[in-house]
Amino acid sequence: MQRRFLRYLAFRIAGTLLVAIGILVITFVLTHVIPSDPARIAAGPHATAHQIAQARQELGLDQALPVQFIDFLGNMFRGDLGTSFVTQRPVSSDLEIYFPATLELVLCAMIVLGVAGIIGGILASLLGDGIGSISIRLVSLVGIAAPVFLTALLAQILFFGRLGWFPSSGRIGGDPPHEITHLYLVDSLITGNWSAFGDACFHLVLPVAVLAFSRVGVIMRLVQAEMTRVMKSEYIEAARAKGVVESRVIIRHAARNALLPTVSMLGMQFGWLLGGDVLVEAVFSWPGLGGYLVDSVGSLDVMPVIGTAVLLGFVFALVNLIVDIAQARLDPRIAV
Amino acid sequence: MIGTLRVLARAFRTPSGVAGGLLTSGVFVLAITGPFLAPMESNHVDLSARLASPSAKHLFGTDELGRDLLSRVLDGASRTVPAAIVVVASAVVIGVALGAIAGYYGRFIDTAIMRVTDIFIGYPALLLAIAIAAALGVGMVQTVVALAAVWWAGYARLVRGQTTAVRQLLFIEAAKVNGVGGARILWSHILPNIMAPVIVKATVDLALVVESVAALGFIGLGAQPPAAEWGSMVANSQTYALQAWWYPLFPGLALLIVVLGSNLLGDGLTQALGSVGHVMPARGLTQRWLRLRRPRDAQAA
Numbered sequence: 334m335q336r337r338f339l340r341y342l343a344f345r346i347a348g349t350l351l352v353a354i355g356i357l358v359i360t361f362v363l364t365h366v367i368p369s370d371p372a373r374i375a376a377g378p379h380a381t382a383h384q385i386a387q388a389r390q391e392l393g394l395d396q397a398l399p400v401q402f403i404d405f406l407g408n409m410f411r412g413d414l415g416t417s418f419v420t421q422r423p424v425s426s427d428l429e430i431y432f433p434a435t436l437e438l439v440l441c442a443m444i445v446l447g448v449a450g451i452i453g454g455i456l457a458s459l460l461g462d463g464i465g466s467i468s469i470r471l472v473s474l475v476g477i478a479a480p481v482f483l484t485a486l487l488a489q490i491l492f493f494g495r496l497g498w499f500p501s502s503g504r505i506g507g508d509p510p511h512e513i514t515h516l517y518l519v520d521s522l523i524t525g526n527w528s529a530f531g532d533a534c535f536h537l538v539l540p541v542a543v544l545a546f547s548r549v550g551v552i553m554r555l556v557q558a559e560m561t562r563v564m565k566s567e568y569i570e571a572a573r574a575k576g577v578v579e580s581r582v583i584i585r586h587a588a589r590n591a592l593l594p595t596v597s598m599l600g601m602q603f604g605w606l607l608g609g610d611v612l613v614e615a616v617f618s619w620p621g622l623g624g625y626l627v628d629s630v631g632s633l634d635v636m637p638v639i640g641t642a643v644l645l646g647f648v649f650a651l652v653n654l655i656v657d658i659a660q661a662r663l664d665p666r667i668a669v
Numbered sequence: 670m671i672g673t674l675r676v677l678a679r680a681f682r683t684p685s686g687v688a689g690g691l692l693t694s695g696v697f698v699l700a701i702t703g704p705f706l707a708p709m710e711s712n713h714v715d716l717s718a719r720l721a722s723p724s725a726k727h728l729f730g731t732d733e734l735g736r737d738l739l740s741r742v743l744d745g746a747s748r749t750v751p752a753a754i755v756v757v758a759s760a761v762v763i764g765v766a767l768g769a770i771a772g773y774y775g776r777f778i779d780t781a782i783m784r785v786t787d788i789f790i791g792y793p794a795l796l797l798a799i800a801i802a803a804a805l806g807v808g809m810v811q812t813v814v815a816l817a818a819v820w821w822a823g824y825a826r827l828v829r830g831q832t833t834a835v836r837q838l839l840f841i842e843a844a845k846v847n848g849v850g851g852a853r854i855l856w857s858h859i860l861p862n863i864m865a866p867v868i869v870k871a872t873v874d875l876a877l878v879v880e881s882v883a884a885l886g887f888i889g890l891g892a893q894p895p896a897a898e899w900g901s902m903v904a905n906s907q908t909y910a911l912q913a914w915w916y917p918l919f920p921g922l923a924l925l926i927v928v929l930g931s932n933l934l935g936d937g938l939t940q941a942l943g944s945v946g947h948v949m950p951a952r953g954l955t956q957r958w959l960r961l962r963r964p965r966d967a968q969a970a
Contacts, residue, residue: 348787351788352787352791352792355787355788355789355792359788359792360800363800363801363803367805374804474929474932474933477932478925478928478929478932479925479928480884480887480900480921480928482884482887482904483917483921483924483925486906486907486917487918490910490914494911604792604793604794605793607796608793608794608796608884611795611796611799612884612887615888615904616907626799626888630803630807631889635803638799638803639800639803639804641796642796642797642799643800646792649792649793650792
């Protein structure tokens with residue numbers, strides 16, 4: 334069993350490495366092969382002929398493509414993703430600044446999505462085929478069908494503009510907490526800065542709710558279907574016959590088995606959240622990667638856009654790996 | 670082909686199939702006739718009617734330049750819907766070709782094609798499309814190319830699975846014995862038998878692609894001003910959204926209706942394919958569907 338697990342682990346890590354190499358190749362093609370003049374891309378749309386020539390020399394774009402590819406790989410391993418001509422900083426250091434805000438938002442959305450989806454799905458399956466099932470279908474359809482940037486904008490109009498319950502933009506209103514991990518929630522907890530913690534939570538509510546709402550239907554439907562299936566199985570009947578309390582039957586016996594497929598589904602939704610996050614951040618002026626990406630598109634600054642997409646692609650590959658390993662540990666049948 | 674038709678016919682007997690079919694065909698009609706129905710020219714600027722609320726003259730109100738939003742939403746339909754159809758059609762052609770070749774020939778061709786497919790599937794679709802569109806430059810054509818370059822992978826995986834299943838059936842054996850060549854077997858014996866799930870997936874994907882076209886437009890990578898496009902209209906409305914709720918609402922509702930329609934239609938088709946749940950794990954469903962169609966083989970196995 335342990336050997337099987339290790340073999341599965343090796344297999345999955347190899348697969349993730351392959352995806353990582355694929356992302357690198359795609360990035361190279363996008364930055365070096367597709368543009369008619371890569372130097373112009375790197376130097377920006379308003380660059381002078383001299384600046385373009387300089388960029389060509391610096392990036393080695395006058396070399397043969399294979400040589401360029403080796404150079405490119407070297408740069409990638411050093412974490413060099415080119416320079417943003419707007420901020421005049423390396424893209425990698427820009428990403429470093431903006432990444433924690435995005436990570437905080439997406440992780441919170443992921444937690445809310447998981448908790449709300451599982452609780453909603455279990456409730457719906459207990460309610461049977463009537464109203465519960467219909468409301469699940471409705472939430473799921475509206476959530477999935479509404480473009481996430483529209484929900485974000487409408488939530489902003491309603492909860493900030495009309496009701497004034499939540500702030501409309503940014504990560505924090507007052508002073509940010511002393512930065513250790515750059516995740517405001519964690520930092521304010523560590524330093525015991527309760528006002529900053531509440532402030533940060535308050536700013537997170539709308540973007541997190543909008544992001545989670547866009548995918549919660551998918552999770553709820555899956556949990557509901559699995560729960561309904563599991564509740565009909567014989568071992569549940571056996572547990573009840575043994576005299577186990579119904580709440581224990583549901584939580585310990587049924588939910589544990591019903592939630593296994595949900596883990597991998599949650600992992601898949603993470604990719605959706607990363608894509609949706611870009612749009613939500615743009616609406617809520619969240620100082621993260623999404624806002625950075627949209628600003629860069631606005632100024633035709635290509636390197637930051639590609640850099641952001643590459644970073645998030647790697648994050649997704651890594652999260653998928655973690656999810657698969659976690660699932661193999663939870664369900665030994667997978668690592669066969 | 671008969672299988673495909675049967676699935677379509679059965680889909681229109683489910684409530685969601687009917688609702689989705691009506692919504693989707695309505696959207697298609699509007700996408701074709703939209704520019705003729707529009708009460709005004711979509712770029713007609715009237716600064717005296719800036720941000721006018723919905724009225725008899727402007728049913729959907731006006732934007733910050735006094736342009737009629739109803740006309741712009743209709744114009745947007747004739748831009749977004751055809752673009753999404755082109756994306757899905759190209760993705761189907763590329764994906765089906767690669768998937769069928771991988772599934773039929775197997776071995777290292779299969780491995781090579783499917784590993785590349787894995788990379789494209791293992792990358793959040795919207796982010797990859799953003800990166801490609803950014804490298805290609807802004808514009809509607811670039812958006813279509815970028816999305817098609819991302820979307821084929823799902824079809825390749827689906828069709829490969831289908832092809833490997835069908836390849837082992839008796840009638841393919843029979844065709845081979847009769848000396849029919851590989852290309853012809855693929856084209857006239859395998860493809861007609863695997864198209865039903867592909868069409869179902871294409872219907873569901875239409876919604877996702879329309880949403881992605883709008884998302885790229887929202888970010889600023891898609892159609893450029895003054896062209897009316899739903900995503901960029903919502904993006905422009907952000908500054909005025911607190912005073913003019915109708916500005917983001919109507920282009921957004923248009924998107925919602927398109928996506929809802931194609932989702933419902935996809936639901937109906939999925940049910941027609943013989944599903945029990947609502948989630949569509951392509952493999953399980955289509956395998957079940959295949960088993961339905963060949964009880965004798967299933968017993969033999």
